[in-house]
Amino acid sequence: MTRKDFNHCVDQFADGLFRFLIKNIRDEEKARDIIQETYAKVWQKVDDIPFEKGKSYLFTTAYHTMIDEIRKSEKMQRMELHHTPIQTSQNGYSDLKEVLDEALKTLSEIQRSVVLLRDYEGYSYAEIGQITGLSEPQVKVYIFRARMNLKKYLQKIENVLEIPA
Amino acid sequence: MTISSLTYEAYLLDLAEGNLADEEAMLLEKFIREHPELGDWEELTEDLPLLQASEQKFEPKVLLKAIADESENQPILNKEHFDWYAISFLENELNHSNKKKFRAFLASNPALQIDFALLQKTMLKADESICFENKNELKVSASIKPVLSWQYFSAIAASLLLMLSISWWFINDNTTTPVYTEPLIAMKSRPAKTIFTANSVEINAVAGKANNTEPNKLIPQRYQRSNTVATMPSLAMTKAETISWTPLAGLFYADENRTLYYFYDESAVFAKINDNSSSESKSLAGLIIANAAGKIKQVFTGKDIAEPQAETQLASTKSSKINSIIKLAESGIKTYNILTDNEVALEKTLNNNGEIHSVRFKSESISFSKQLEKPKQP
16 A cells, blocks of 8 residues: 555545444544554555555554553543442433434444444445454344344333434 | 454353353353463453343344355244344345245234334444544655655665765866766657556667767766667666666656656666757756656656656756756756655856856755856966
8 A cells, every 4th residue: 555545545434433433432532542543553554555455454453442442441430430320311312313322332342343334334244353353153143232232222212202213 | 153362352242241151151261261361361251240231132143144044944034033034134134035035024014013113223324424534634745654665766866866966066176077968869759648667668669779888987978879779677676776877767758749768778878859859959867857756756746747847947958068967966956855855955146147156055954055167267
């Protein structure tokens, strides 16, 4: 991949990466940091990465950087959880997007990642497997579990109120 | 599935979600204890209660595989397996026959249509309004790292050219330095706007050959012309490894109005400027360098370079030997600046007659000048 290709990858994929990270970690600043780190890491190996695999490399790197970041901050969050009561949603939803946003939070990291890669980026099960280090059947199972959990969440909410689409 | 360093995390999640059989849990523990680099088993499992626990009891994984299978051993499409079929349908994982069955089943079970509608809503759509705004911060400019080896090589070559042209000028008695006489050998013109590969030139260009009669001189002054067909050397920049007076050897190009081939061939340079006027008066070296620089810049920036610039710059070199050398140095500096993103300058001072009086070479760290006019004899 040349410098020009690399810059093209910035134009093409930075938005998608940002969305993927935001939905996963819910922290814009961290998402920006991870994107910076991701592109810096990819640039270091730019000569070895074919242009057509640029997107996959970026998402793989971003995913693993994100997981590292989550693990780093997990202990701190746990300590905070001992002292802070968990905030529950007041069901002040205005549309389906908001409900799904909340529903996504209830998924495990891995379920959320695979379903976002599938729906946002249209990756195949095999490609998601490459990015996340899972086998294809595992990816399928996690996606199915994610959808079932989302469905359950929607079901609960719909029993309480009607969600505008 | 096998427990490996790639899959153990998924197994840990399965364990956390209560989806791992006792036997599998034991195997997982054994695997992690055998691979201490993955982490401490107690520490890893300590985290588990904090993970999202799933109350949903899922079907065995084989069911999922079987749904999309063409075989006859498919699970029956009933209410119990409905979710799995519905998700497979939405994920476009069902074969044609199963899709048909599923549609029919759904149509005959209105109560399940609500479930299906909910599952449809779980297909997420990216929010296009979320954008990463600071893309320019992520982009890399040319000066940070040479991307291609030939560009790196060209930068070195340009530096050599710069040093050569400047030192040649300043070391020698400039007023008596002979201007290099360019060898101009007829070649078949080829109107095109491409940078040729060595092969395409070899096929389409009939080249003359200039034989250097002074092979031991760094800057040969005499050549014998011959009508032999030249052998085109490879475009590979390794050809320029020999330090000749042509550090940009190997670059050649053609445009619509003139054809200019330039390459290193046994220390000789040969080229054809495809116009009717005699080009022998022009500094071929300077022209080549300026055009090569333009072409390289074109590759870097993707912008078209004004080709006549080189011609204009060099058209007046016939009358002035000093001009020719300075133009050569200027071309070298220009090439160097383009390739290395530097701002080295060569400033000229003119006398009352409009002739060049002195030259100053300036860079960030050094600056020196040279007076060009010889003191008049009393």
